[in-house]
Amino acid sequence: MRYQLYFLVLLGYFASPNTNAAQYFTPPDTQQVMIDVTFLSADLLEGRLTATPGEALAADYISARMQQLNLEPQPNHGTFVQTFEFDYKDNPHAAETRKLVGKNVAGFLDNGAKQTVVIGAHYDHLGYGGIGSLHAGEPAIHNGADDNASGIAAMLYLADKLQMKGAPKKRNYLFIAFSGEELGLVGSKRWVAADREGLEIAAMLNMDMVGRLRNKDNVLAIYGFGTSAAWAAALDASEKMSDITSVRDSSGVGPSDHTSFYLDEIPVLAAFTGQHGEYHKPGDDAHLVDFTGIIKVADYLYGVLESINGEKELVFLKTRQREQRQAAAFKVSLGVMPDYVYAGEGMKVDGVTEGRPGFKAGMQAGDVIVKMGDLEVKDIYDYMEGLSKNKAGDTTTVVVDRKGELIELEVTF
Ligand SMILES: [Zn+2]
Known part of the structure; x- marks a missing residue:
């Protein structure tokens, strides 16, 4: 807040009509x-x-x-x-x-x-x-x-x-x-x-x-x-x-x-x-x-x-949804697509890639991941933290909320 007041005071000073134009330093x-x-x-x-x-x-x-x-x-x-x-x-x-x-x-x-x-x-x-x-x-x-x-x-x-x-x-x-x-x-x-x-x-x-x-x-x-x-x-x-x-x-x-x-x-x-x-x-x-x-x-x-401006018609194209970009930084992934616009608690799965660890464990689109190992998953950041704790070959328990029912899945990365 102190910085904000400082800015307002500063702006008031330099924007004042009595100030010589040559003193302006901000357009x-x-x-x-x-x-x-x-x-x-x-x-x-x-x-x-x-x-x-x-x-x-x-x-x-x-x-x-x-x-x-x-x-x-x-x-x-x-x-x-x-x-x-x-x-x-x-x-x-x-x-x-x-x-x-x-x-x-x-x-x-x-x-x-x-x-x-x-x-x-x-x-x-x-x-x-x-x-x-x-x-x-x-x-x-x-x-x-x-x-x-x-x-x-x-x-x-x-x-x-x-x-x-x-x-x-x-x-x-x-x-x-x-x-x-x-x-x-x-x-x-x-x-x-x-x-x-x-x-x-x-x-x-x-x-x-x-x-x-x-x-x-x-x-x-x-x-x-x-x-x-x-x-x-x-x-x-x-x-x-x-x-x-x-x-x-x-x-x-x-x-x-x-x-x-x-x-x-x-x-x-x-x-x-x-x-x-x-x-x-x-x-x-x-x-x-x-x-x-x-x-x-x-x-x-x-x-x-x-x-x-000169284009008469902008033709709409459907796009493929991408997997979370940051997932690449981790050594392991579940092979699931996060729902970016889900506002509730947990990490909602929008899609599951066939043959990947999430799929093999029985994860389904619509599942909400609420726990990975001992870690409570409240949002996508917890989910990423959960991933970062595992390496290839590790097995962990993932709890998903499937239409109100809590289901435990064994995931091997
Ligand atoms: Zn915003």
Whole structure:
């Protein structure tokens, strides 16, 4: 928090109209990105958990920024904020469900075109912890500066840049700040199913955690590369104008909102600057964010939009789901595909590869791994830790939850 106040004071000083222009050391675009990230990740917003006052404050801020950028509400919606009701369980085993109301925030840039490209980022985060948090200890505000104030700042930057002279304008743009992402892509699922109101969506670009570019030497992960044949040339063209190098993954399914669009057969791309030690912990703060990097990522996607501007039709392609990339780092694997969007406790298996240890032990798609040896598996990270404790030839007991029944399987790696 102290760093955040420092930034605000600093910005106030240098952005003051009395300051001589020669004293500026940060370009105005970068200043705006700093302000957006710093405000959204301030303690005042208490971690922006869906259906809390912190979420409402964030939604107000994003609406005000959309208005300032001369965007309009989505056609047939009237306001930037779009509420959605959903059932929520406080933990996966709770008997009671509660009805909660979340808020997506959408701003439309009307170019009078037939098709619309959705540019999205989620703005909700984990509040004081709970499900999804990797923090051990007393509840603490999870500020979510990288996850995902960074994506919102990049989205707002694009909303500005796409209105400038020479911008690609053969499609309309709808900028959506999603809520409920951390609870299982709730806001984006709802928007795709019920709130698109007849808009013809050409593609969806998602930005989730784009604030750590410099930590990875300007290497950017791009997901969904295989969801349209048009992406390869567009990414190559943009990369020529950027100092970003992309690492591309074909799958349209991943742990963020682009999945909701992919499953509706819309071509998607998702940008991600990579994992770090503060992921889903209270320490994901603004002072660790690479503000210039956020602009580089947004400019990179702007280049992609320029490239596809002349393409009449982006043809959707189905992609194969990939096995967890990090699994390669371990000496052994089960040969199962994790369900990246599973929000409950444990590690849910999406698919089982024939002939591999999981298959031989009788593991099935839909099983939720809850224990490996002595280790309780609460999430995918526990699962990876469980794997790392074994070597080829070892036998261990894996407990899976199969439709509510706990089953012990003997696995030999
Ligand atoms: Zn996120």
